[in-house]
Amino acid sequence: xxxxxxxxxxxxxxxxxxxxxxxxxxxxxxxxxxxxxxxxxxxxxxxxxxxxxxxxxxxxxxxxxxxxxxxxxxxxxxxxxxxxxxxxxxxxxxxxxxxxxxxxxxxxxxxxxxxxxxxxxxxxxxxxxxxxxxxxxxxxxxxxxxxxxxxxxxxxxxxxxxxxxxxxxxxxxxxxxxxxxxxxxxxxxxxxxxxxxxxxxxxxxxxxxxxxxxxxxxxxxxxxxxxxxxxxxxxxxxxxxxxxxxxxxxxxxxxxxxxxxxxxxxxxxxxxxxxxxxxxxxxxxxxxxxxxxxxxxxxxxxxxxxxxxxxxxxxxxxxxxxxxxxxxxxxxxxxxxxxxxxxxxxxxxxxxxxx
Ligand SMILES: *Cc1c(COP(=O)(O)O)cnc(C)c1O
Numbered sequence: 001x002x003x004x005x006x007x008x009x010x011x012x013x014x015x016x017x018x019x020x021x022x023x024x025x026x027x028x029x030x031x032x033x034x035x036x037x038x039x040x041x042x043x044x045x046x047x048x049x050x051x052x053x054x055x056x057x058x059x060x061x062x063x064x065x066x067x068x069x070x071x072x073x074x075x076x077x078x079x080x081x082x083x084x085x086x087x088x089x090x091x092x093x094x095x096x097x098x099x100x101x102x103x104x105x106x107x108x109x110x111x112x113x114x115x116x117x118x119x120x121x122x123x124x125x126x127x128x129x130x131x132x133x134x135x136x137x138x139x140x141x142x143x144x145x146x147x148x149x150x151x152x153x154x155x156x157x158x159x160x161x162x163x164x165x166x167x168x169x170x171x172x173x174x175x176x177x178x179x180x181x182x183x184x185x186x187x188x189x190x191x192x193x194x195x196x197x198x199x200x201x202x203x204x205x206x207x208x209x210x211x212x213x214x215x216x217x218x219x220x221x222x223x224x225x226x227x228x229x230x231x232x233x234x235x236x237x238x239x240x241x242x243x244x245x246x247x248x249x250x251x252x253x254x255x256x257x258x259x260x261x262x263x264x265x266x267x268x269x270x271x272x273x274x275x276x277x278x279x280x281x282x283x284x285x286x287x288x289x290x291x292x293x294x295x296x297x298x299x300x301x302x303x304x305x306x307x308x309x310x311x312x313x314x315x316x317x318x319x320x321x322x323x324x325x326x327x328x329x330x331x332x333x334x335x336x337x338x339x340x341x342x343x344x345x346x347x348x349x350x351x352x353x354x355x
Contacts, residue, residue, distance in 0.1 A: 004340035006330040007318030008147055008291060009169065010189040013244065014335045017193070020243040021236070028239075035239055040232050048239050049228060055245040059254055062178050062201060069200040069220070070228045070238050075168040075187035078198060079103040082141065082164050082183060083110035085220050088210050092116050092137040092161070096153075097124045097146035098324065099166060107141070110212075116140075123325070124149040126283035135160040139182060139206075145170035147190065148322045150293030150329065151286040156180040162206055170290045171199065172334060173261045175254050182206045191290075191333045193241035196234040248334070257334045264332045264341045265289035271345045277303065277352050281325060295327030300355065307351050314347045316340075 005012040028035035029044040038045065053068040062068070071077070079102055083091060087110040095101055095118035107113045114137060117128035124146060133140045139162045145152045147169040154174055157163055162182030169190040178184075182203045189195035202220050216222050222230050248257060269287060272278050277300045281293045296304045304327065311319060321327040330344060 001315050004314070004316045004343050005318055005336065006316065006332075006340070006344070008190075008322070008329060008331045009187075010195050011191075011318075011331055011333050012335045013193070013240065014247050016247045017240050017243040017335070021194075021240045024239055025236075035236060040229065040235050045235060046229075048235075048242055049233070052238055052242040052245060053228070055242065055249060056199060056201075059172065059245060059248055060176075060178055060201070065204050066178060067202050067204060067220075067224045069202065069223045070233055070241070071198050071200055071223060072196065072234055073198065074195075075099070075166060075185055075198055076102065078166070078185040078200060079106040080109070081200075081218050081220070082139075082185070083107040084212075084214055084218050085207060085210065086139050086162070086164070086183070087111045088138050090114055090134075090137050092134055092140045094118070094128060094131065094142050095120055096127055096143055096151060097149045099147065099168070100141075100143045103141060103143070103166065111138075119151075124151065125281060127151050127153055127286040133157065133159045133161060137161045139164050141165070143168075144174075145288050145290050147291050147331075148324060148329075149282060150280075150288045150291045150325075151282050152288035152290065153286075154289075162203070169331075169333075170288070172248060172254055172257055173290060174258050188237055188241055190331075191335075192244050193237045195237065197237035197241060199241070244335075260338065261289045261332065261334065264336065264338055265292065267338070267341050267345060268292050268330060268332065271348050275348050275352050276300075277307070277355065278348065281327065290332060292330045292332060293321060293325055293327065294330075295321070295325075303351075303355065307348075310351050311344070311347050314343055316344055316347060319344070 024035040056068045090112040092114045093104045116131035140159050141164040143166040156177050164183040168187040171186040184201040186199045188197045272280050272294045278294050319328045321329045
């Protein structure tokens with residue numbers, strides 16, 4: 001049966017990515033060897049790394065002094081690598097969800113953390129807006145898309161200090177101005193590739209200003225100097241990432257991805273707002289176009305399990321809400337076709353007609 005994959009992460013990849021990855025597992029670059037069993041220092045893999053970095057730069061229009069790294073350790077590793085490399089005295093964070101909370105916890109190990117604003121008191125159902133970024137902070141950190149709660153910041157900040165952004169779940173879904181950022185990181189398993197690699201974009205001039213010794217593997221300069229090949233990189237996820245990047249480029253780049261993502265999100269939110277059985281969980285102006293969280297209207301709360309079963313019968317998978325929110329979460333990453341959103345919307349309409 002055809003499946004409609006709404007998992008939040010790891011999550012749907014383009015059929016092109018899956019097919020090309022499968023091909024490379026069997027026979028990579030006409031070497032008559034699997035990509036799983038060759039040296040990362042071979043010229044064939046070096047070409048993959050070079051193209052993946054170049055395409056990321058091209059798709060995101062990064063200026064020359066920005067480096068693209070492909071690192072292990074997940075986005076969570078960046079929660080400590082960022083302060084390790086950038087925090088001397090004080091850093092500013094906003095707390096918009098679980099991932100931001102985790103990032104703040106790590107930063108506190110390295111210095112003073114000024115939490116400028118938080119929406120924790122209302123279960124992170126909106127993005128706080130009234131705060132000022134202090135000019136004496138070493139950097140300002142935010143999470144652009146809150147994967148668990150379904151809120152998103154879809155604009156760039158004008159900041160007096162370098163901006164660091166966790167874009168794990170919405171990178172390549174919005175055209176942004178890279179010059180407004182100092183460091184961007186994103187675990188690949190939401191909008192790019194299988195788990196195992198994290199894209200880190202670093203502006204080189206920000207490095208080398210902290211008064212501490214940084215372990216070799218946690219120092220961004222190590223990976224810049226060695227072109228993400230200081231040690232063995234996660235070769236297969238990087239290969240898959242390259243395939244997705246090629247696909248994005250061929251389809252019209254980030255601008256076209258954004259157009260499609262906005263359209264898909266509008267289709268689903270319109271139905272949530274129209275359908276008497278359901279309601280959204282977050283402030284309308286802060287709704288994420290990547291992770292759409294919704295619950296049963298209180299009058300129909302007892303139908304939650306039935307709807308889940310009904311949706312499953314239509315081939316819909318991965319819409320169970322995160323345990324901290326409940327209800328449903330439909331993730332509409334770039335690789336998800338509009339048709340899958342239409343199937344979900346039809347299921348919601350048909351279920352409403354039955355009740
Ligand atoms: C999934 C996610 C993370 C954690 O990523 P890992 O690669 O599992 O460490 C961090 N931030 C955001 C916004 C996420 O969606």
